[in-house]
Amino acid sequence: MSETEFSAAPPLPDTGLDEDDRLKPEFVRAVLDLVEAGDEAGAREKVEPLHPADIADLIEIVPAEQRRALASAIAELIDGDVFAEMNDWVRDELIDALTATQVADLTADLDTDDAVAIIEDMDEDEQRAVLRALDPDDRAAIEEALSYPEESAGRLMQRELIAVPEHWSVGDVLDYLRADDQLTTDFWEIFVVDPAHHPIGTCNLSWILRTPRSVAIADVMKREQTLIPVDMDQEEVALRFQKYALISAAVIDGSGRLVGMITVDDIVHIIQEEAGEDALLLSGAGDGDINEPVRDTYYARVRWLIANLFTALVAATIITQFQDTLAQMIVLAALMPIVAGVGGNAGTQTLAVTVRALATNQLTPANTLWAVRRELAIAILNGATVAIVIGIAVGLFFANPLLGVVIGSAMLGNIVIAGLAGVLVPLTLERCNADPAISSSIFVTMVTDSMGFLVFLGLATVSGLVG
Amino acid sequence: MSETEFSAAPPLPDTGLDEDDRLKPEFVRAVLDLVEAGDEAGAREKVEPLHPADIADLIEIVPAEQRRALASAIAELIDGDVFAEMNDWVRDELIDALTATQVADLTADLDTDDAVAIIEDMDEDEQRAVLRALDPDDRAAIEEALSYPEESAGRLMQRELIAVPEHWSVGDVLDYLRADDQLTTDFWEIFVVDPAHHPIGTCNLSWILRTPRSVAIADVMKREQTLIPVDMDQEEVALRFQKYALISAAVIDGSGRLVGMITVDDIVHIIQEEAGEDALLLSGAGDGDINEPVRDTYYARVRWLIANLFTALVAATIITQFQDTLAQMIVLAALMPIVAGVGGNAGTQTLAVTVRALATNQLTPANTLWAVRRELAIAILNGATVAIVIGIAVGLFFANPLLGVVIGSAMLGNIVIAGLAGVLVPLTLERCNADPAISSSIFVTMVTDSMGFLVFLGLATVSGLVG
Numbered sequence: 001m002s003e004t005e006f007s008a009a010p011p012l013p014d015t016g017l018d019e020d021d022r023l024k025p026e027f028v029r030a031v032l033d034l035v036e037a038g039d040e041a042g043a044r045e046k047v048e049p050l051h052p053a054d055i056a057d058l059i060e061i062v063p064a065e066q067r068r069a070l071a072s073a074i075a076e077l078i079d080g081d082v083f084a085e086m087n088d089w090v091r092d093e094l095i096d097a098l099t100a101t102q103v104a105d106l107t108a109d110l111d112t113d114d115a116v117a118i119i120e121d122m123d124e125d126e127q128r129a130v131l132r133a134l135d136p137d138d139r140a141a142i143e144e145a146l147s148y149p150e151e152s153a154g155r156l157m158q159r160e161l162i163a164v165p166e167h168w169s170v171g172d173v174l175d176y177l178r179a180d181d182q183l184t185t186d187f188w189e190i191f192v193v194d195p196a197h198h199p200i201g202t203c204n205l206s207w208i209l210r211t212p213r214s215v216a217i218a219d220v221m222k223r224e225q226t227l228i229p230v231d232m233d234q235e236e237v238a239l240r241f242q243k244y245a246l247i248s249a250a251v252i253d254g255s256g257r258l259v260g261m262i263t264v265d266d267i268v269h270i271i272q273e274e275a276g277e278d279a280l281l282l283s284g285a286g287d288g289d290i291n292e293p294v295r296d297t298y299y300a301r302v303r304w305l306i307a308n309l310f311t312a313l314v315a316a317t318i319i320t321q322f323q324d325t326l327a328q329m330i331v332l333a334a335l336m337p338i339v340a341g342v343g344g345n346a347g348t349q350t351l352a353v354t355v356r357a358l359a360t361n362q363l364t365p366a367n368t369l370w371a372v373r374r375e376l377a378i379a380i381l382n383g384a385t386v387a388i389v390i391g392i393a394v395g396l397f398f399a400n401p402l403l404g405v406v407i408g409s410a411m412l413g414n415i416v417i418a419g420l421a422g423v424l425v426p427l428t429l430e431r432c433n434a435d436p437a438i439s440s441s442i443f444v445t446m447v448t449d450s451m452g453f454l455v456f457l458g459l460a461t462v463s464g465l466v467g
Numbered sequence: 468m469s470e471t472e473f474s475a476a477p478p479l480p481d482t483g484l485d486e487d488d489r490l491k492p493e494f495v496r497a498v499l500d501l502v503e504a505g506d507e508a509g510a511r512e513k514v515e516p517l518h519p520a521d522i523a524d525l526i527e528i529v530p531a532e533q534r535r536a537l538a539s540a541i542a543e544l545i546d547g548d549v550f551a552e553m554n555d556w557v558r559d560e561l562i563d564a565l566t567a568t569q570v571a572d573l574t575a576d577l578d579t580d581d582a583v584a585i586i587e588d589m590d591e592d593e594q595r596a597v598l599r600a601l602d603p604d605d606r607a608a609i610e611e612a613l614s615y616p617e618e619s620a621g622r623l624m625q626r627e628l629i630a631v632p633e634h635w636s637v638g639d640v641l642d643y644l645r646a647d648d649q650l651t652t653d654f655w656e657i658f659v660v661d662p663a664h665h666p667i668g669t670c671n672l673s674w675i676l677r678t679p680r681s682v683a684i685a686d687v688m689k690r691e692q693t694l695i696p697v698d699m700d701q702e703e704v705a706l707r708f709q710k711y712a713l714i715s716a717a718v719i720d721g722s723g724r725l726v727g728m729i730t731v732d733d734i735v736h737i738i739q740e741e742a743g744e745d746a747l748l749l750s751g752a753g754d755g756d757i758n759e760p761v762r763d764t765y766y767a768r769v770r771w772l773i774a775n776l777f778t779a780l781v782a783a784t785i786i787t788q789f790q791d792t793l794a795q796m797i798v799l800a801a802l803m804p805i806v807a808g809v810g811g812n813a814g815t816q817t818l819a820v821t822v823r824a825l826a827t828n829q830l831t832p833a834n835t836l837w838a839v840r841r842e843l844a845i846a847i848l849n850g851a852t853v854a855i856v857i858g859i860a861v862g863l864f865f866a867n868p869l870l871g872v873v874i875g876s877a878m879l880g881n882i883v884i885a886g887l888a889g890v891l892v893p894l895t896l897e898r899c900n901a902d903p904a905i906s907s908s909i910f911v912t913m914v915t916d917s918m919g920f921l922v923f924l925g926l927a928t929v930s931g932l933v934g
Contacts, residue, residue, distance in 0.1 A: 185677065206654045210644045242739060268712070268735065276745060279822065282746055284812065284816055289820075290838055308808065309805065312805040315804060319800060320801045330800075331787065334786035336800075337916065356755055357755075361487060361488065361524075362756075371757055389776065
């Protein structure tokens, strides 16, 4: 083993990845050139050293029109693991091109959770065809998983796990694990169950390895467990894994029996998705997946833009009420978007923080009042600062102190309104069991736009600035 | 073991948690009442059954002014694990109240990574005092960790790990693990190293458990490893863990020697933070932590609002160029925010999607051109749809077809500009090695505001609508 093999260079050298583990454009280009030239063996040879996750990335990253040709060239490298790593949209596209038997072959080697992820998005007819092509054990496992709601623990769990009775010794466990070839290979904890298959304790493998054979497993296991009800939503499962730093957890059915296991590697991408979707939902970008078909993206985004169009019309209606004021002092028309825009920004800030704190369970009914008071305090500080800056600037520039006072007061008022809307709108939606990330920003923008124009033009009218 | 103990009810019943694992307000109230009444023993008794993560939550969730009293009442329950789970801001506040020796005692039982997390945020003087109070081994480990850059793998890793030589058998490994009391207790993989301590393979504990004692460890281990350079940024580490579904990974120094181990439970909160911060950064809300002191939050947000104030002034300057046009047709002043606002929304959508795709390595240099073309296509579709709706509505409402054509054309133009800005601005920032989430939205908003006003008022002027 030579020294140079373990230099500080990133792992997997020469496999077409850049320093951020992304496929290099040159590598992608080279593979596509081979495919286009009809040299499928050459393409396979280049792709073969890649990790399944990178093969999945390669298929995602190529332009849609060349994807089918690439997939057919490297078909024998696209196994269940590659499919399990693939973006949903791209996977659906490829799977549509396969027969039910081919899909069944792909899923046969996978753990239940990965197989379910591939099958659950298919049409019902196709699903039935694939299930018929599976062997009876796999079929039963997948049918059971599909019987649980989408995005529930039952869909995420794998049925492959190690459960042992509490009267066993560490030696019994070791002998059992070594003797039975049918057991799952990758696991991190074993579960200790009573005769009715209720979990009564969990045991890290490292504890077993560090304990003499004669010790009872019941003396090694930890009795405090974090159990996951089979119908729990995956977002709650992810929060629980994160909060208690779990590696794996037992899933129990309605009567408390152990029915499956969820491992952290299946949770990591959910944590990532759930945490990352806030920015997308707040902007109305829907799933926001760049592999989503253009038509779906268009529908998702245009609905939001039309909704925003109506809120903008509300604001426009308010402006029309002040046509006389505007006609007398046309510069107000140039200044009014400042009040609305900066207010909108202040509202968006508060909204982003509130939605995040709700999603991570940092903001709970126990500290809601405190959080609202905190946002109000920040809004007053921000509002006062921005009001002074814009008030002085406008007052001096137009040599009109009253105009400075009017725009400063309007700015302070709108930023305070924005801060309150930014925290109260998502809290109200959460109370109504709606996802605060989804529609909060429509309401908040409507409030900050309308109030910005109303307060500014209203103050301009009543202050004696015009007329 | 009675049946009822394992009903479908959530785990940890009666410990003050609601169905989402959040502390119930009644529970928090009850604890605070006991503290206020001076019944510290009663408070401790209520808090003791909680998991360290829940004790940390409790301390976070109480109003700041009662936090010190609560912490002092339940001081003996606040061990290193509780501190490790605590929000940074709240932790700093409590640690300020402790002596260096108390902090050293707290960190002594923790793995390096958790100890470092507690110590790294302290002032240098305090850090030195705590380090002096630690025993020499712990001090050396922590000093070494602190020598690596903040947010690097070197800070995240723990030095406690199991490394064995490749000539050992499975039996040798088992005997070693059982014999040495000083070894770490919680680990998920062991690393096989050559005589120079370079990692040459990794072995899941489950593989060891399933293999007879006589087999060589080199025949059980997996040679393909994902190694983490010690100076890698934590965000890259998180992406690598996620991409390759890692449970733990070896950390190597510049000469390829094994220096530590990172486990997935330390990565999960980074994945969550990094994924969730996009929404906060895009809105200019800084860290967006509700436990951040009001003054810090104020500074972070007001800087952004002032920056936005200047971009709004740019837009206002454009409007002032069209004072004559506006004076002749005051209704244009009411309509112009619609063009700017809906354009801003379209830009934000594209921006959120692009920033997300960049952060997850879905958008790479290999598919950039394709992604820009895709956003352009969606922008044209969205722009055309919204343009038709607003064009017809305005044309009919004001019985002025030319006004309808002007606002429709301006809307189409601004949404296309917004789509291009939403994808090109973050891509450009990424190329310049700047974080695209941090300042993109300032630029995009400036473009959509200014262009919205310019295109709409410009078209109104040149189309012969006025004058």
